[in-house]
Structures are given as C-alpha cells and as structure tokens.
Amino acid sequence: MTAYKTPIGRTPFQLLYGKACHLPVEVEYKAIWATRLLNFDLKTAQEKREMDLHELEEVRLDAYENSKIYKERTKDFHDKKILPKDFKSGDHVLLFNSRLKLFPGKLKSRWSGPFYIKEVLPYGAIALIGKNEREFTVNGQRVKSYAADIIIPEGPSIPLYESSQA
Template sequence: MEHKALWTLKFFNFDPSKTQNKRRRQMLELEEMWLHAYDSSRSYKEQLKSKWSGPFIVKSVRPHGAIELVDPAANDQQSSWVVNGQRLKHYLGGEVERLSTVMKLVDP
C-alpha cells in the first residue's frame, strides 16, 4: 500500500513542462560546450601547423623518446622546442648535408 501511495504522490507532483524545459536547457548547454571544444581544437591545430612547416635539425635526443628540434630558417638559432620522437617523420626531399667523422687508428 505504501508503494502505491508513494507512486501516486510522485505522479501528481510530476510536471511534464518543467521536465521538458529542464531537458531543453541541458541539451543547449551540451551543444554550447561542444561548439566551444570544437573552436578550441581548431585554433590549437592552426597553431601547430604554423610551427611545423619545414625540415628541422635535431639538436638533442632526450630520454624516453623526447627530441629537441631547431628550425634552421629561424633568425634565433638558440630557440628550440621538445617534441615526442614518435611524431617525427623522415625528411625525404632534396639533398641533406651529411656530416662524417674520420678517425685514424695508429698502432702504439
């Protein structure tokens, strides 16, 4: 009997227009958050594209696959940034200057 009374009380307190308005507000908030996230990701990708526009020189290799890069076309050769080594691709365009070391072995 208590269960039926509680259900009847809930049924009489139920207002479909309030529920509908609440649900509509929640959907609008969700859509607003989605649009904000989309705009943020688009601007972040544009920033990355401007930074990654050409061949770079590897300045140093750090532990756990981190690589420090330098842009040879930049005015400031001291400015560098660290990236994940797995994100790098081999440069396949044109000739690349290769440095070689020659060591002469001498008998003691």
C-alpha cells in the first residue's frame, strides 16, 4: 500500500486517502495536533475538509492523466516493434509452430512449411494450402515470407583470401 507507483506518480494509499501513509503513532500525534490547531472550530474544520477533498480530486485527476500518458507511451513503444506484413495470393510462407515450446528439440526449428497463400482474409487472417492440398486459416502474425525461390543476382566475385603465389 505504501510502495510508490511510477506510472501514476502516487502510492495507492495516497490515491485512496489523499495523504501519505504514516505509522499509527504519527497519525495519532497528528490527529491531536490537528484538533489543537483547529481549536475544535467546526467551521474551520469543515473548510479544511472541503479543501482536502478538492485537493484529493486533483490528485486523482493527475494520477489518471499520468496513467493515460504511460499507457499511450507503452503502446507506441510496442507498436513500433510490429512490422507490417504484406502478403499476396500465391506467396510462399512459413508457419510458426507455437506448440513446440512444450516439447522442444535442441535443433528443431519452430517454423514449418513452406505453405502457399490461397487468400488474404480481412483483419489479418490468411488462408493457407499445405502439401497435401488441405486448406486452413491462421493468424497473419504467425507467418513469415519464405524466400527460397527468390534468386539473388550474382555480382562480381570477391576472393575470400589473397593467394601468396607470385
């Protein structure tokens, strides 16, 4: 309850009660001090309580704004890491096998395939066709393009070592 929370800039106790959390001895001392300060004047105590409530509302609004800013920043940070994937019908892709985590092999790849894309469906879904001509639909985030059939043009050859024969 007294741990400081970075995103909202307050402790949970401060959000709930509008003041810092103290030990019971300090609270009792402050209560006596507050009653002596106010001299049991109900009007002054009422005004102070109203001011405290307004201040608490401002603290809560500040915490809400800080939380909103924190969520926007973390969303932007994670959205930057998402790479756009543009697939077309007829492309070759590899499919990520998420179930391999349960029984991993040391050198076994989690990517299976290649598969052909039959159709790109709305909202990121992709219809794939396997080797046995069976069609199934997967989430587009689970596939990546397969580049085995792309031919890289050869440029001038570069020797890997210098021959010392002269």
